[in-house]
Amino acid sequence: MIGILDVFLPIISCVLFSLLTIPIVKATHKIKSKRNAVILIWFLMVFITVAITVANLAIKYYEQPPPQPFLSITLAAEQFAIFSSVFMIDAISIYMAIIFTFISAIVFLYSIFYLDPDKRLSERYYSIMLIIIGCIIGAAFSGDLLTLFIFWEASAAGSSFLMLHQKKPESMHATLKYLVMIIIASAFIVYGLSIVYGITGTLNFWAVKQALIALADKHLLIIAFVFIAAGYAIEAAVVPFHMWLPDAYTPAPASSAAFLSALIDQGSYYILLRVLIYILTPPTILDWTLMLAVLSALTMVVGNLLALTEKNVKRLIANICIADVGYNLIAITSVTPLGIMGNLYFFLIGGLTTALSFMAVGILNRKGFETLDDFSGIGRKMPFTSLALLFGAFSFAGIPPLAGFIAKYLVFTSAIEGNLSWLAVIGVLTSIIQAAYLLRLINYMFGKAPKEETKIREPKKLLIPIFIFVTAIIVLGIYPTIILNLIEPVIQQFPFVP
Amino acid sequence: MQNTLLLTLLLPTLTVPFVYLTGKKSAKAAAVLVALIAVADIALLSTTVPAILDGTAEHRYVESYYWIPVLHSSFTLFVDGISLSMAIITLILILTAALFSINYMQGRKGLAEYYALLTLLSIGLVGVFITSNLMIFYFCWELMLVPTYFIIGGWGYKEPYRAAFKFFIFTHAGAVFVLLGIGAIFMITGDLDIFQAQAALMTARPDLVKWILLSLTAGFAVKMAIVPVHMWLPDAHSEAPAPMSALLSGVIISAGAYAILRVSLGTVFPAVMSTDFGSQFLHGLAVFGILSAFFGSFIALVENDIKRIIAYSSIAHMGYVLFGLSLFPHQEAMTGTVLHLVNHAASKGLFFLSAGAIMKQLEIRDIREMGGLAGQMPITATASTTAALSIAGIPPFACFISEFLIFVGAFQAISNDNFYLLPTALMLIATVLSLAYALRYVSHVFLGSAKLEKAKEAPSSMKSAMALLTALVILLGVWPTFFIQLINTVHFV
Numbered sequence: 003m004i005g006i007l008d009v010f011l012p013i014i015s016c017v018l019f020s021l022l023t024i025p026i027v028k029a030t031h032k033i034k035s036k037r038n039a040v041i042l043i044w045f046l047m048v049f050i051t052v053a054i055t056v057a058n059l060a061i062k063y064y065e066q067p068p069p070q071p072f073l074s075i076t077l078a079a080e081q082f083a084i085f086s087s088v089f090m091i092d093a094i095s096i097y098m099a100i101i102f103t104f105i106s107a108i109v110f111l112y113s114i115f116y117l118d119p120d121k122r123l124s125e126r127y128y129s130i131m132l133i134i135i136g137c138i139i140g141a142a143f144s145g146d147l148l149t150l151f152i153f154w155e156a157s158a159a160g161s162s163f164l165m166l167h168q169k170k171p172e173s174m175h176a177t178l179k180y181l182v183m184i185i186i187a188s189a190f191i192v193y194g195l196s197i198v199y200g201i202t203g204t205l206n207f208w209a210v211k212q213a214l215i216a217l218a219d220k221h222l223l224i225i226a227f228v229f230i231a232a233g234y235a236i237e238a239a240v241v242p243f244h245m246w247l248p249d250a251y252t253p254a255p256a257s258s259a260a261f262l263s264a265l266i267d268q269g270s271y272y273i274l275l276r277v278l279i280y281i282l283t284p285p286t287i288l289d290w291t292l293m294l295a296v297l298s299a300l301t302m303v304v305g306n307l308l309a310l311t312e313k314n315v316k317r318l319i320a321n322i323c324i325a326d327v328g329y330n331l332i333a334i335t336s337v338t339p340l341g342i343m344g345n346l347y348f349f350l351i352g353g354l355t356t357a358l359s360f361m362a363v364g365i366l367n368r369k370g371f372e373t374l375d376d377f378s379g380i381g382r383k384m385p386f387t388s389l390a391l392l393f394g395a396f397s398f399a400g401i402p403p404l405a406g407f408i409a410k411y412l413v414f415t416s417a418i419e420g421n422l423s424w425l426a427v428i429g430v431l432t433s434i435i436q437a438a439y440l441l442r443l444i445n446y447m448f449g450k451a452p453k454e455e456t457k458i459r460e461p462k463k464l465l466i467p468i469f470i471f472v473t474a475i476i477v478l479g480i481y482p483t484i485i486l487n488l489i490e491p492v493i494q495q496f497p498f499v500p
Numbered sequence: 501m502q503n504t505l506l507l508t509l510l511l512p513t514l515t516v517p518f519v520y521l522t523g524k525k526s527a528k529a530a531a532v533l534v535a536l537i538a539v540a541d542i543a544l545l546s547t548t549v550p551a552i553l554d555g556t557a558e559h560r561y562v563e564s565y566y567w568i569p570v571l572h573s574s575f576t577l578f579v580d581g582i583s584l585s586m587a588i589i590t591l592i593l594i595l596t597a598a599l600f601s602i603n604y605m606q607g608r609k610g611l612a613e614y615y616a617l618l619t620l621l622s623i624g625l626v627g628v629f630i631t632s633n634l635m636i637f638y639f640c641w642e643l644m645l646v647p648t649y650f651i652i653g654g655w656g657y658k659e660p661y662r663a664a665f666k667f668f669i670f671t672h673a674g675a676v677f678v679l680l681g682i683g684a685i686f687m688i689t690g691d692l693d694i695f696q697a698q699a700a701l702m703t704a705r706p707d708l709v710k711w712i713l714l715s716l717t718a719g720f721a722v723k724m725a726i727v728p729v730h731m732w733l734p735d736a737h738s739e740a741p742a743p744m745s746a747l748l749s750g751v752i753i754s755a756g757a758y759a760i761l762r763v764s765l766g767t768v769f770p771a772v773m774s775t776d777f778g779s780q781f782l783h784g785l786a787v788f789g790i791l792s793a794f795f796g797s798f799i800a801l802v803e804n805d806i807k808r809i810i811a812y813s814s815i816a817h818m819g820y821v822l823f824g825l826s827l828f829p830h831q832e833a834m835t836g837t838v839l840h841l842v843n844h845a846a847s848k849g850l851f852f853l854s855a856g857a858i859m860k861q862l863e864i865r866d867i868r869e870m871g872g873l874a875g876q877m878p879i880t881a882t883a884s885t886t887a888a889l890s891i892a893g894i895p896p897f898a899c900f901i902s903e904f905l906i907f908v909g910a911f912q913a914i915s916n917d918n919f920y921l922l923p924t925a926l927m928l929i930a931t932v933l934s935l936a937y938a939l940r941y942v943s944h945v946f947l948g949s950a951k952l953e954k955a956k957e958a959p960s961s962m963k964s965a966m967a968l969l970t971a972l973v974i975l976l977g978v979w980p981t982f983f984i985q986l987i988n989t990v991h992f993v
């Protein structure tokens with residue numbers, strides 16, 4: 003049986019290690035040689051511990067699947083239950099915890115080599131990253147709207163520190179913009195949640211859902227829905243609330259951009275999925291599908307058009323993140339088991355691909371290559387880095403046998419199943435635009451002659467985490483069963499949506 | 501053997517790194533390795549011939565492996581008469597392309613990558629023909645795209661990446677519509693196997709099936725370069741290096757035709773066959789076929805660039821093929837159409853290789869500057885003339901037989917459906933046009949007085965590749981029995 007401790011362990015271990023990280027990394031400043039090795043061993047230990055705690059939870063869950071669709075665990079006893087947090091464990095949250103742990107470990111490996119280790123602030127950076135990982139796993143396990151809100155806002159706000167790590171003036175600016183957006187979003191969400199609490203008298207997912215099904219007058223609920231959906235849409239960068247994303251990601255260090263796109267972005271889609279489908283289930287509670295479908299179409303079109311006109315490669319990839327929101331929304335709007343499977347697969351693949359692209363672009367930015375023009379002939383100068391970026395681009399474009407294809411296939415098919423064929427057609431058309439600008443990037447990298455023919459030494463240590471991701475997208479593209487079998491139980495849990 | 505087809509795909513997949521490493525040492529050895537892989541694949545595939553000819557009632561050889569159970573997909577590979585014929589001719593072309601490349605690509609940079617990409621391409625090309633699972637089909641369909649893109653871009657002429665980009669975007673745009681169709685088939689039938697899906701689609705809503713059919717066919721037609729979605733073809737075919745042009749024209753566009761036959765017509769079409777829409781659809785195919793045949797022939801007649809003439813002739817021939825497909829399900833017509841794909845692949849491959857030999861030796865592309873090359877380059881001239889006459893449909897060369905069979909099918913169709921009277925007549929006129937441009941090509945390039953002093957015969961590897969295909973074109977013309985027997989085992993509906 004899963005106890006409250008099992009759920010808490012991953013979260014607590016992240017937070018605890020984060021606190022320990024500061025003195026330990028500080029202590030390494032005194033070591034002259036093999037400093038990186040010490041830091042590496044420390045974080046290896048951290049992630050092995052986190053992985054063990056997550057694995058412990060997963061094993062316990064799958065050993066004895068609970069009779070209910072999800073298992074809810076309350077922190078305090080009977081009469082205080084109302085003040086305490088509820089945690090909810092189901093196949094989705096376990097899956098999310100696993101992919102968060104995996105991706106963050108690899109991105110961490112990259113950050114260790116990417117950030118100049120002599121810089122004073124690096125221990126703070128690592129410790130904030132660890133706290134965010136803890137919070138985001140906490141958000142995945144949340145069972146009531148307030149717990150979800152607290153964990154999620156903690157990780158979203160915390161990520162602003164990662165953005166301004168290098169203290170560039172433009173990143174200060176962007177972070178301010180991001181923080182303002184987050185604050186507006188959380189105000190919206192709090193307002194919406196207070197209405198929900200007023201209507202139902204509870205914030206527990208399951209209880210809210212039951213209360214809302216019985217609700218006769220839905221006027222107030224619509225207002226609450228608008229605020230909650232708008233709040234989470236701002237955080238997920240759904241068009242028309244997308245402007246902060248490219249601004250925030252472009253000046254941030256590549257390791258932060260990779261971390262944010264792979265964890266915070268995917269986490270925000272996860273929350274959209276959770277709140278929209280599992281709590282405000284259409285059509286039993288509210289029929290929001292058409293509205294979301296329109297937003298999804300807009301997001302895909304705008305995101306891809308922005309990327310099409312973009313000259314700065316890092317910004318281009320940030321714009322692809324916006325387009326990816328659109329593709330994720332297709333699956334959410336379809337409200338089908340296949341759509342949720344597509345979503346979950348997309349979370350992983352989108353995270354891997356954006357992280358890998360940001361990481362590869364980070365190496366190139368270090369060497370002074372920023373725009374498409376600078377990228378001319380990079381393929382000959384830095385073959386491995388550009389090969390990685392090539393795989394990222396083809397995976398984004400949905401070219402098999404890379405994993406991006408399976409993700410897109412699931413998403414488009416779910417739209418057809420959900421009677422939203424027009425959305426699938428728009429998705430397909432925008433993915434042609436996507437192929438076009440990614441191919442233009444490849445054209446620049448491999449087709450154009452470089453300005454100068456010198457070979458540039460590639461940082462091998464940074465390429466290791468990148469190629470772990472490349473291997474992952476190839477393997478998951480050819481044999482997606484590894485992941486699909488893991489998320490298949492979701493389909494069995496879907497029936498609790500009547 | 502039990503895993504013949506899996507081995508056929510695994511062999512090139514696993515040897516890609518070896519080809520690359522060999523290529524780093526010696527390009528020639530890499531080319532020989534690619535050729536050997538193709539020969540080994542042909543040998544593997546030919547072991548399935550008895551199973552097809554005297555096997556079960558369905559004349560199919562099937563292998564199935566565990567793959568993605570969640571999506572009801574198993575890794576199913578199969579061959580029947582049609583797919584085996586297509587796979588064999590594909591491998592023969594890859595073999596000759598690799599041989600031809602030894603001298604043709606001599607002195608170019610990055611040949612290790614070139615041969616590795618060629619091997620990678622062969623996986624996609626063969627895979628498309630030997631799978632019955634739509635997901636693997638789509639995998640291979642797109643796997644044709646990426647290596648081709650890099651081969652055209654990396655070793656092409658003029659502005660190669662521009663042509664490659666156009667090729668990629670056009671065919672990828674087509675492919676995503678195919679993907680939509682595949683997704684819809686999966687949604688309706690819950691199955692991705694073309695034979696299972698066919699039965700399941702029979703009970704589906706006809707209006708839905710209609711859209712699936714249109715979406716799939718439109719997607720395949722882009723690859724097939726049917727007018728008006730042919731725009732990528734002339735650039736891609738003429739800017740690509742000659743061995744790639746041979747593969748593009750011989751196999752890649754044929755894959756589009758094969759896919760229309762196998763997926764659009766074989767799987768989806770039976771569900772709407774008896775409706776009005778069914779006959780309208782077939783008539784539409786015939787109309788677009790005629791359009792392509794005339795458009796391609798006319799432009800080939802006035803074009804002066806040596807490779808563009810052949811490229812436009814490919815559009816024309818895909819027109820004939822589409823016309824042949826519109827006669828579905830007449831047995832003679834279907835046999836003729838598939839046989840035409842095989843014959844056209846051999847003839848067009850030969851045509852492009854010989855044009856490449858001329859371009860390589862003379863370094864000019866305008867046929868008006870050429871003349872009298874027959875004396876200076878006798879073997880290339882023989883090869884080119886054989887190819888041109890076959891393309892024109894002159895007996896005893898290959899394409900004559902298959903065009904003849906298509907027309908036999910057409911005359912049978914006329915007796916059922918008056919509509920085909922006019923298209924058949926127009927198609928007969930189009931074959932005359934093809935004779936015209938073929939003769940114009942031959943007379944401009946090879947006949948008349950010698951204009952170029954320095955012209956020399958092509959080096960040995962190019963000569964042997966051309967000789968091989970010339971022999972094949974003549975053999976297919978005088979003894980088509982083997983392929984006809986194979987193809988005739990497949991019955992639609």
